[in-house]
Amino acid sequence: MDVEELIDDLIAREGGYVNHPVDRGGPTCWGITEQVARAQGYGGAMKAMPRETAAAIYRRLYWLRPGYDRVAALAPDVAAELFDTAVNMGPETATGFFQRALNALNRNGSDYADVAVDRRIGPKTLAALAAFVQVRGRSGEAVLLKALNALQGERYIALAESRPANEAFLYGWLAGRVG
Structure with a gap:
């Protein structure tokens, strides 16, 4: 399985926008927290974060950067x-x-x-x-x-x-x- 398949599977599991009341991470979209999205330059509404933005964050922060x-x-x-x-x-x-x-x-x-x-x-x-x-x-x-x-x-x-x-x-x- 290549990284694109891993990311696709992950995003499918995570789903779209979520703001669970006991989740300390706050609002997420495609599994990306608002804090991480902002740190990676996404400034829009979390509910509207494009899937491609989440995929790029996953690839950069959780695949390439750690090696x-x-x-x-x-x-x-x-x-x-x-x-x-x-x-x-x-x-x-x-x-x-x-x-x-x-x-x-x-x-x-x-x-x-x-x-x-x-x-x-x-x-x-x-x-x-x-x-x-x-x-x-x-x-x-x-x-x-x-x-x-x-x-x-x-x-x-x-x-x-x-x-x-x-x-x-x-x-x-x-x-x-x-x-």
């Missing part, structure tokens, strides 16, 4: 999961989950060196992923996805536990995951 296009060259399913997590939790959180999982799966450094959990995709993180894929193959990618899903799911539950109003979103958060 998931480079991850996709090595492990496309992992890149898709990182994209989905980045949209919901931020690219830094998604990338931190990714680096933590790579470190935990390197068999105490025997497959590749630990990477700093700096929440950025750089040459060392990509080298660790390449080594992981070389050692573990396609089945390794499925295991890495399980680790990412576990970290994401735990975070969602913690958010619901720490703020009961978030329980309104928990089912959808868990159901909407890519993996």
